[in-house]
Amino acid sequence: MLNVVIFGAPGSGKGTQSERIIKEYGLHHISTGEVLRDHIARGTELGKIVDGYISRGQLIPDDLMVRVLASVLDDNPEKTSKGVIFDGFPRTIPQAESLKKMLAERGSEVHAVIGLEVPEEELIRRMLQRGKETGRADDNIDTITKRLKVYHEQTAPLREYYKQEGNYLPVEGSGDVDRIFFDIKTRINERT
Numbered sequence: 708m709l710n711v712v713i714f715g716a717p718g719s720g721k722g723t724q725s726e727r728i729i730k731e732y733g734l735h736h737i738s739t740g741e742v743l744r745d746h747i748a749r750g751t752e753l754g755k756i757v758d759g760y761i762s763r764g765q766l767i768p769d770d771l772m773v774r775v776l777a778s779v780l781d782d783n784p785e786k787t788s789k790g791v792i793f794d795g796f797p798r799t800i801p802q803a804e805s806l807k808k809m810l811a812e813r814g815s816e817v818h819a820v821i822g823l824e825v826p827e828e829e830l831i832r833r834m835l836q837r838g839k840e841t842g843r844a845d846d847n848i849d850t851i852t853k854r855l856k857v858y859h860e861q862t863a864p865l866r867e868y869y870k871q872e873g874n875y876l877p878v879e880g881s882g883d884v885d886r887i888f889f890d891i892k893t894r895i896n897e898r899t
């Protein structure tokens with residue numbers, strides 16, 4: 708079993724690289740952002756609650772987010788048996804503590820945290836471009852600015868948390884997508 712957290716700022720390539728990682732390692736991809744956007748699109752009760760947070764670039768409260776993640780894990784026992792790539796979770800220290808506990812209860816752990824490092828101007832450029840191409844609702848300059856601020860204040864401290872846990876693996880996240888993936892594979896294979 709291999710559990711990987713893919714970590715990085717908004718627009719750093721977590722989703723892009725996750726697609727390659729799942730193919731290579733047969734892992735199950737859980738993107739909390741995608742789970743929430745799916746609820747919004749389907750108009751569920753959860754979707755109605757989280758819509759305002761996402762459009763303001765704010766995080767969903769930890770207790771709610773942890774419950775959502777636990778139910779995704781519990782709903783997919785076969786799919787998650789080889790391991791999971793966690794994309795966009797954890798985003799706060801309490802979420803990281805909850806993830807550690809949830810995995811320990813299932814007899815497992817986080818094996819590697821891949822940290823994608825990309826300069827801020829490039830993050831903004833990528834998200835504005837995607838906003839034009841796909842119409843993703845939070846890819847506008849106001850919400851992007853708030854997402855980046857929230858990232859620096861609430862999520863970036865997880866780098867230190869995972870460095871202390873001994874499993875933070877930084878990867879240069881700008882440039883050719885295949886080269887970045889090669890570096891990620893090298894980092895994961897060194898650990899396993």
Ligand code: AP5
Binds near residue numbers: 765766
């Ligand atoms: P989420 O969906 O997780 O969004 P995010 O973290 O802002 O990240 P993105 O999905 O925008 O970027 P990415 O890193 O996946 O990059 P991508 O591969 O798409 O979360 C959205 C919201 O949901 C949050 O703001 C929050 O409100 C809520 N939420 C989610 N999880 C939560 C949690 N745990 N707790 C609380 N709230 C939560 O790439 C970006 C673009 O760049 C793409 O167009 C891609 O094609 C392009 N690209 C990728 N790699 C490269 C490259 N090497 N060169 C050039 N372009 C590239």
Ligand code: MG
Binds near residue numbers: 721722738740
């Ligand atoms: Mg994403």
